[in-house]
Amino acid sequence: MDIYTFGLVFVGSVGGVLTGVWALERAGVSINHQLLSFTGELVKYGAIGYLVVQLMKFL
Helix, strand or coil: CCHHHHHHHHHHHHHHHHHHHHHHHHCCCCCCHHHHHHHHHHHHHHHHHHHHHHHHCCC
């Protein structure tokens, strides 16, 4: 997967997940915001690591 497609898929999936979490919260489901924040940071650093690996292929 090239880096542009990865970026589009990543942004779209994160937006979908956040919309789903918002809908669950509005429905009355209790959301652990600390765990949600930790997971978001973990996914972000994983995506940055993937992009670095992909960019290193060009060097």
